[in-house]
Amino acid sequence: MNKKKSNYSEYALFHLAVDSIIFGFDEGELKLLIHKRKFEPFMGDWSLFGGFLKEEESLSDAANRILFELTGLQKIYMEELQTYGDIERDPAGRVLSVAYYALIPAHRYSEDYSKQYGATWVSLKELPDLIMDHNDMVKSALRRLRRRTASQPIGFELLPREFTIPQLQSLYEAIYQTELDKRNFRKKILSMGVLVKLEEKDMSGSRKGAFLYRFDKRKYERLIEKGYNFTI
Amino acid sequence: MNKKKSNYSEYALFHLAVDSIIFGFDEGELKLLIHKRKFEPFMGDWSLFGGFLKEEESLSDAANRILFELTGLQKIYMEELQTYGDIERDPAGRVLSVAYYALIPAHRYSEDYSKQYGATWVSLKELPDLIMDHNDMVKSALRRLRRRTASQPIGFELLPREFTIPQLQSLYEAIYQTELDKRNFRKKILSMGVLVKLEEKDMSGSRKGAFLYRFDKRKYERLIEKGYNFTI
Numbered sequence: 012m013n014k015k016k017s018n019y020s021e022y023a024l025f026h027l028a029v030d031s032i033i034f035g036f037d038e039g040e041l042k043l044l045i046h047k048r049k050f051e052p053f054m055g056d057w058s059l060f061g062g063f064l065k066e067e068e069s070l071s072d073a074a075n076r077i078l079f080e081l082t083g084l085q086k087i088y089m090e091e092l093q094t095y096g097d098i099e100r101d102p103a104g105r106v107l108s109v110a111y112y113a114l115i116p117a118h119r120y121s122e123d124y125s126k127q128y129g130a131t132w133v134s135l136k137e138l139p140d141l142i143m144d145h146n147d148m149v150k151s152a153l154r155r156l157r158r159r160t161a162s163q164p165i166g167f168e169l170l171p172r173e174f175t176i177p178q179l180q181s182l183y184e185a186i187y188q189t190e191l192d193k194r195n196f197r198k199k200i201l202s203m204g205v206l207v208k209l210e211e212k213d214m215s216g217s218r219k220g221a222f223l224y225r226f227d228k229r230k231y232e233r234l235i236e237k238g239y240n241f242t243i
Numbered sequence: 244m245n246k247k248k249s250n251y252s253e254y255a256l257f258h259l260a261v262d263s264i265i266f267g268f269d270e271g272e273l274k275l276l277i278h279k280r281k282f283e284p285f286m287g288d289w290s291l292f293g294g295f296l297k298e299e300e301s302l303s304d305a306a307n308r309i310l311f312e313l314t315g316l317q318k319i320y321m322e323e324l325q326t327y328g329d330i331e332r333d334p335a336g337r338v339l340s341v342a343y344y345a346l347i348p349a350h351r352y353s354e355d356y357s358k359q360y361g362a363t364w365v366s367l368k369e370l371p372d373l374i375m376d377h378n379d380m381v382k383s384a385l386r387r388l389r390r391r392t393a394s395q396p397i398g399f400e401l402l403p404r405e406f407t408i409p410q411l412q413s414l415y416e417a418i419y420q421t422e423l424d425k426r427n428f429r430k431k432i433l434s435m436g437v438l439v440k441l442e443e444k445d446m447s448g449s450r451k452g453a454f455l456y457r458f459d460k461r462k463y464e465r466l467i468e469k470g471y472n473f474t475i
Contacts (some may be wrong), residue, residue, distance in 0.1 A: 017258070017336025018283065022394040024256035026249070027328075027339065051250065066255040070328025070339060094326045094341050096259075096302025104249025107259065107302065109326050218414045 028108040029073045030061035030145065032092065032152040033082070035117030035132060036169040042117060042132040042186035043149060044082075045141065049129075050104045053142040059149075061108065070242070074111045080146050082115065083124050087111045088168035092152055108144075112152035114168035135188070153186075160186050163235045164205050167226050175213050175221035176200065205231045244457065260340040261305045262293035262377065264324065265314070267349030267364060268401040273417035274349060274364040275381060276314075277373065281361075284335045285374040291381075292362070293340065308341045315356050320400035321345045322382055331445040332376050340376075344384040346400035367420070385418075394419050395467045396437050399458050407445050407453035408432065437463045 033044035038207070039143065048058040062077040064070060077083055092110040124130060133139065138149065159165060165186070166179055180196045200206065207227050212220035265276040280290040294309040296302060311317055324342040332338070349364065356362060365371065370381065391397060397418070398411055412428045432438065439459050444452035 019336045020293070020337060022258050022295040025259050025296065026251050026254050027257050027259075036354070063251070063254040064257065064328070066337070067330060069330050070326060073328075091325050093323050094302060096296070096341075098299060104251045106251060109328075124443075158394070162390070192282050231292050 026104060026106040027064040027070075028061050028106050029064060029070070029077055030059045030095075030110050030148060031074065031078055031081075031089075032107045032110060032112040032149055033078070034058060034112065034114050034152070034156065034169070035120060036182050036185060037117035037132060037183040038169060039185065040134045040136070041182075042134055043138065044115075044120070044130050044132055045130065045139075046129045048142060052101075056142045057139045058129075058142045063106075064109075070109060074109070078111075078113055079222045080123065081128055081130065082120060084115055084119060087113050087115055090155070092148065092155060093146065095144055097144070108148075110148045110152070112155065114156075116169055116171060118171060135185075156186055164203055164226070164231050167228075167231055171210075173209060173223040175216065175226050176206075177216060177221055179224075203234060206232055253388055258336060258338040259296040259302075260293050260338050260341050261296060261302070261309055262291045262327075262340045262380060263289060263310055263313075263321075264344040265310070266344065266346050266384070266388065266401070267352060267453070268414050268417060269349035269364060271413040271417065271430060273364045273414075274371065275349075276352070276362050276365055277371075278361045278363065280374060284333075288374045289371045290374045291377045292354055292360075295338075296341075301474055302341060306341070310343075310345055313356065313360055313362065314352055316347055316351060319345050319347055322387070324380065324387060327380065329376070340380075342380045342384070344387065346388075348401055348403060350403060366423055367417075396435055396458070396463050399460075399463055403444075405441060405455040405457050407448065407455060408438075409448060409453055411456075425474070435466060437466055 013171045035042045035044060045057050045059060047055050060077065060081050061075065064073045068076070074089060075085075078087055078089065089111050092112050094107055094109045098105065100108070135153070139145070140146065141149070160183065166174075166182055169182060170178060176197055179200060180191055180193065183196065184191055205227050206224045209223040209225060212225050213223055214220040260348050267274045267276060273298050274296055277289050277291060277294050292309065294305065296305045300308070306321060307317070310319055310321065321343050326339055328339040328342045332339065332340070367385070370378070371383070372378065392415065398406075401414060402410060408429055411432060412423055412425065415428065416423055437459050438456045441455040441457060443455050445455055446452040
């Protein structure tokens with residue numbers, strides 16, 4: 012290992028963790044991927060997925076590595092949330108944690124990983140007590156996700172490639188934890204101009220069926236750049 | 244010092260710095276407070292203001308301490324931006340830096356501090372090369388500030404208590420680095436419903452003068468909560 016002598020030896024040193032708030036959308040609900048911690052302290056308690064930053068690893072590499080190890084998924088939408096640095100946050104030692112939130116399509120998450128890591132999808136409505144400040148991290152991630160949903164299109168990362176407007180509506184309802192008016196939602200979402208209507212219908216939800224849509228990726232990305240206002 | 248034994252001794256340790264992107268608004272321009280670094284490496288080069296996290300200090304305390312030491316200002320609007328964690332970012336040793344951006348009313352920044360710390364306000368239009376990844380931090384902070392401006396009212400932290408609409412417009416123009424139409428801006432900004440018109444006029448800008456306004460703090464904060472869309 013190519014260790015460099017540091018000029019900063021007079022300054023304090025800290026452990027750094029990366030914790031991931033992994034949101035998925037499944038069965039009309041926004042869910043969170045958690046597991047029971049495998050080491051002390053708090054062994055057996057519900058926890059976010061995390062890991063320690065390694066010596067020769069950048070922070071973003073660590074975030075991607077940890078997500079990949081736990082889910083087998085790559086090129087996942089991830090955004091840094093904030094760094095948690097209270098002195099007493101971990102009773103076993105001073106560790107600062109950089110929290111990332113990730114959006115993954117729940118249908119792409121394999122059951123194998125779930126078994127291997129004891130990962131469990133829990134509904135945000137029934138979130139158990141998590142260790143340390145992990146509940147705060149989830150709250151903060153949910154606020155960020157809502158703010159992002161208010162100013163940018165969302166769904167690309169959470170929905171299958173083809174989806175119906177009722178499915179998209181239930182994603183928005185899950186994020187905001189509230190019911191939305193059907194006609195209003197359809198009007199607003201179509202006025203964004205990022206949806207492409209397909210020929211086929213999804214017949215599973217009703218007898219009449221519902222047209223399938225996909226996102227126009229270029230317009231979607233332009234709208235992320237530009238921003239807009241989605242008020243519920 | 245009340246040092247605890249850590250359970251995590253097998254994991255790597257890192258230095259942590261806090262760097263502040265300090266924006267001020269002065270003479271119709273958005274400015275940045277920088278200084279010439281006083282220690283190696285990069286001694287004498289332009290740098291953001293920063294410092295190292297101490298053993299018995301939370302991250303947010305460190306951010307506030309560093310800002311206070313350098314400006315004498317407290318209760319400043321500060322927001323965590325992101326944590327910079329590339330391996331090679333600092334040639335003198337592995338240091339991760341948590342970047343915060345702060346908005347301070349330039350008129351409240353005392354000349355004394357400026358002399359003591361060699362602090363200089365530079366226009367964002369004439370930003371020199373800064374050390375390490377500090378230029379990236381400024382770019383990222385400016386993007387965040389623009390995004391925030393697009394979805395929340397802004398100005399409370401950067402303007403004096405009483406200001407004119409042309410002053411507010413020049414703040415928006417400085418943030419977006421573009422000229423805005425006078426009538427449109429007035430219409431949009433008044434429609435936000437957060438400005439309170441005062442009796443007095445500011446006579447310095449024109450013969451007719453311009454009415455002074457202040458923010459309605461409660462409505463301002465409600466609008467921050469709710470969000471809206473300001474498109475230029």
